[in-house]
Amino acid sequence: MASPLTAARVPTRRHRAAPVSATRFDRRLAQIINHATDVFCKKGYEGASMRDLSRASGMSLAGLYYYFESKERLLFLIQKHTFTTIVQRLKSRLEGVSDPEQQIRIFILNHLEYFLANPASMKVLTHEAEALKNGFASEVAAIKREYYRICVSLLDELKTDRALQFSTRIAVLSLFGMMNWIYTWHNPRVDADAEQLASEMSDIFLRGVMTGTRTRNGR
């Protein structure tokens, strides 16, 4: 639970990982995960073969299985690490901010900054959301639910604070749609950077949600 990369494999039942080699193991696994993320991004989870991953990471097909026990678990490691990181960063950024509008702007900025800094990871996270099964799926779903609920609570705060009227569920899911859809169109050579994009999307979303139905206490 501490480091999302450990526990990838309890390096076989016979021998436990010496503390020195555990570092080495984790560093190598992280490299493999990075290469695998690119491949999953390019070809999709189902479309990417273990042989593709082998080629991309420069390790033999059999060698990969020393680091993770199945292709599905590799995808799980990618998604869990990505999602955990983005939630972590969000929480630390939200600390000390109390204005709900500012909090939502931070939420959007955090999401888009991470998205554009790690486009492959985020595409694999959003586009392959249904690829995992059973235990793997539910563990990622739990993180997603936490992330979703943070956004809901920020919006609910805004709603009561400014006496607004809108469906929180639809607003939150519309916002996620705006942000996550980015992976289908963003071109770093053409489009603005995260800060600019976050500002424009925040404007559209916040105006959209705050205008019109204000009844008291408006700014």
Added chain:
Amino acid sequence: MASPLTAARVPTRRHRAAPVSATRFDRRLAQIINHATDVFCKKGYEGASMRDLSRASGMSLAGLYYYFESKERLLFLIQKHTFTTIVQRLKSRLEGVSDPEQQIRIFILNHLEYFLANPASMKVLTHEAEALKNGFASEVAAIKREYYRICVSLLDELKTDRALQFSTRIAVLSLFGMMNWIYTWHNPRVDADAEQLASEMSDIFLRGVMTGTRTRNGR
């Protein structure tokens, strides 16, 4: 080009389709396409096997190849038919409406109505957008570009009409994100119908895009 389902196969080079059997052929192909859409929706394009499609449509594996020459072409037929239909309906609905705000509301309503009436088709269209290659891909991309440009022109009209200031590109793509993301969360037993959803999303989007920077001619 007339009917998107014809030309699925020029029923072999040896014999041309008699006009009577052409109808039969098309009807059967349409059934297969419907079943295949459900399977692609549930398991993804890469994850669905021809044997899955055979089972779902009640036709033998070999029998399917009488109706289309490859799995990829089948996906192409689904995407082309879906996209063509939605563009067609949009155009007919836009006729005679000249107010840009009303036009955008119609655009959103048309999109969401078709989305919720044909969720499997629309999920296959949006989620498998990168699955096709070369010729297949570019033909669908052409329809997508037309659809995109219609939305751009509506927004540009609104922008000059009301002297607004925003990035059309980001606004359009944010709108598509809001709308297309629906396939990841909409639950017909919980969520509102298309009309209600379209109304709420239109409110968020239009307020978001119209508020604040209005300099003259405001309503």
Added chain:
DNA sequence: ACTAGATTCGAACGAACGTTCGAATCAGGC
């Protein structure tokens, strides 16, 4: 009832899939 083309199918093709196994190689503490 016969026929010719439209439609369907069982069986098989070679290729690619995810995964496993045992042996070879490596690295670090003695």
Added chain:
DNA sequence: GCCTGATTCGAACGTTCGTTCGAATCTAGT
């Protein structure tokens, strides 16, 4: 320099993949 466990690999496993082929079966016009 040796030994032990950590790491890597070639080769192969059985399964499933998309597609093909020729024969069988339907269907409709005569």
